[in-house]
Amino acid sequence: MRNLLQFIYRYHFFLLFVLLFTLAMVLNASRQHYKQAFIWHSANTFSATLFQVRANLASYFHLRHVNQRLLEENAKLLDRLEENFVVAEDTTRIYYDSLSQRRYTYTHADIIQNSVTRRNNHITLNKGRDHGVLPDMGVITPYGVVGVVKAVSSNFSLVNSLLHSETMVSVKIEKNGHIGSLQWNGENYRIVEMAYIPPHVELEEGDTVVTSGFSTIFPENIPVGEIIDWKIRRGETFYTAKVKLHLDFNNLAHVYIVKNLMQEEQEELENHASPDI
Amino acid sequence: MNLLKLIFLFLLLLLVQVFILNHIHFRGYINPQIYILFILILPARIPGYALLLTAFFTGLVMDLFTDSLAIHTASTLFAAFCRPAVLRLVTAGSKQDSETDPSFGSIGGLSLSIYSGIIIILHHSMLFFLEIFRFTEIAQTLSRIFQSAIITFIFVIIGFALLEKRAGSQSR
Numbered sequence: 001m002r003n004l005l006q007f008i009y010r011y012h013f014f015l016l017f018v019l020l021f022t023l024a025m026v027l028n029a030s031r032q033h034y035k036q037a038f039i040w041h042s043a044n045t046f047s048a049t050l051f052q053v054r055a056n057l058a059s060y061f062h063l064r065h066v067n068q069r070l071l072e073e074n075a076k077l078l079d080r081l082e083e084n085f086v087v088a089e090d091t092t093r094i095y096y097d098s099l100s101q102r103r104y105t106y107t108h109a110d111i112i113q114n115s116v117t118r119r120n121n122h123i124t125l126n127k128g129r130d131h132g133v134l135p136d137m138g139v140i141t142p143y144g145v146v147g148v149v150k151a152v153s154s155n156f157s158l159v160n161s162l163l164h165s166e167t168m169v170s171v172k173i174e175k176n177g178h179i180g181s182l183q184w185n186g187e188n189y190r191i192v193e194m195a196y197i198p199p200h201v202e203l204e205e206g207d208t209v210v211t212s213g214f215s216t217i218f219p220e221n222i223p224v225g226e227i228i229d230w231k232i233r234r235g236e237t238f239y240t241a242k243v244k245l246h247l248d249f250n251n252l253a254h255v256y257i258v259k260n261l262m263q264e265e266q267e268e269l270e271n272h273a274s275p276d277i
Numbered sequence: 278m279n280l281l282k283l284i285f286l287f288l289l290l291l292l293v294q295v296f297i298l299n300h301i302h303f304r305g306y307i308n309p310q311i312y313i314l315f316i317l318i319l320p321a322r323i324p325g326y327a328l329l330l331t332a333f334f335t336g337l338v339m340d341l342f343t344d345s346l347a348i349h350t351a352s353t354l355f356a357a358f359c360r361p362a363v364l365r366l367v368t369a370g371s372k373q374d375s376e377t378d379p380s381f382g383s384i385g386g387l388s389l390s391i392y393s394g395i396i397i398i399l400h401h402s403m404l405f406f407l408e409i410f411r412f413t414e415i416a417q418t419l420s421r422i423f424q425s426a427i428i429t430f431i432f433v434i435i436g437f438a439l440l441e442k443r444a445g446s447q448s449r
Binding site: 017024027050 | 307325326330342343346347348355361408409414417
C-alpha cells in the first residue's frame with residue numbers, strides 16, 4: 001500500500017494528465033450523441049445568452065445590408081401577386097384547387113453563433129422546441145441552403161452548417177435537371193463540391209445549381225450557387241463540380257427554418273418500400 | 278505575477294479570444310488561438326497538478342464558448358503536460374535555473390520564442406487532428422496546423438511583449 005501511494009505521488013503529474021486527458025476524450029466521443037452532449041454546447045443557456053447580446057449589438061452594423069436584401073425579397077414576392085396579371089383570355093378561368101395541401105411552413109430565426117473556420121461548423125439559432133423547431137428541419141435563406149437542425153433545447157437550436165462533413169444536400173443543375181449531391185471539402189468556405197454528375201452531362205461555367213427537393217428536408221428550387229469548375233477525379237466515373245455559393249456564411253444573420261409537413265409520411269413510405277436500404 | 282493578475286489575464290484572454298479572434302479568419306480558415314498564452318505565461322514554480330487542472334479548466338471554458346466539445350480541453354491539457362519539459366529544454370543551456378518565469382527579461386527573446394513555438398505547434402497539432410479526425414485529409418490538416426501556428430505565434434509574442442512592458446512601467 002505504501003509503495004502504491006509512493007508510486008502515485010512520484011508520478012502524479014503523468015497520472016493526472018492521463019486521467020484528465022481520458023476524461024476529455026470521453027467527452028469528445030460523446031459528441032456523436034448530440035442530445036447527451038447538448039449541455040456542453042453554446043445552446044446551453046449561459047453562453048447562448050452572452051452570444052445573443054453580442055449578436056444584438058452586431059446586428060446594428062448589418063442593418064443596411066439586411067434592409068437591402070429584404071427589399072429584394074419583397075420585390076420578388078410583389079412580382080408574384082395576382083394583381084400584376086391581366087387575364088389574357090376570358091374563356092378560361094382559373095380556380096384554385098381547394099384540395100391542395102400545404103407542404104412547407106417557414107419560421108424566421110436569428111443566428112447567434114456561427115463559424116466558418118473549422119472543418120465541421122455549427123450554427124446556433126435563437127428559436128427552439130418552444131417555437132416548434134425539431135431536429136432534421138432544414139435551414140435556408142432565399143439565397144441558399146444554410147444547414148440542417150441537429151439538436152434543440154427549449155429556446156435555442158443547434159444547426160449542422162452546410163460547412164460540416166456530415167451535411168449532404170441533394171441538388172440539381174437548373175437548366176437540365178441532372179441531380180448530384182452537394183458537400184463541403186473543408187477548404188474554402190465559399191466553394192462546395194457537387195458530386196455524382198454523369199459524364200455525358202454538358203456543363204458550362206455559371207450554370208446555376210438549385211436544390212432538388214428529393215430529400216425531405218429542403219423545398220425544391222432554392223438557388224445554391226453556380227458552377228465554376230468541373231473534372232473527373234482519378235479512379236472515378238462521375239464529374240465532381242466546384243460550386244461557388246451565393247451565400248456568404250461569414251455575414252449571415254437571419255435565416256428561415258423550414259418545416260416539411262409531409263416529411264414523416266414520405267420517410268415512412270420510403271423506409272417501408274425499401275427495407276434493404 | 279500574483280493570482281489576481283492571473284485571473285484578470287484569463288478573463289481578458291477569454292474575451293479577446295471568444296469575441297474578437299474567433300471572428301477573424303485569415304485566408305478563410307486560419308484562426309489565431311491567443312488563449313494558449315495563458316498556459317505559456319503561468320509561473321514556472323506552479324505545481325504540476327495545478328498546471329494540469331488550470332489547463333483543463335481553460336480548455337473547457339473555450340470549448341463551452343466555441344461549440345467544440347472537449348477538443349480545446351484535450352489540446353490545452355497536452356500543451357500543459359509538455360510545458361515543464363520544454364521549459365527545462367530551453368533554459369538548460371543558459372545560466373538561469375528553470376525556476377524563472379517565462380518572459381523576455383528572464384529567459385531572453387530567442388529562448389522564449391523557441392519555447393512558445395514548440396508549445397504552440399504541439400497544441401495546434403492536437404487541436405486540428407482531433408477536430409478533423411481523418412487521415413485522408415492529412416496534407417490539408419498539416420498546412421492548417423502550420424499556418425495557424427504561425428499566426429498564433431505572432432499574437433503570443435506580441436502578448437508577451439505588451440504584458441512585460443506594462444509590468445515594467447508599473448514597477449518603476
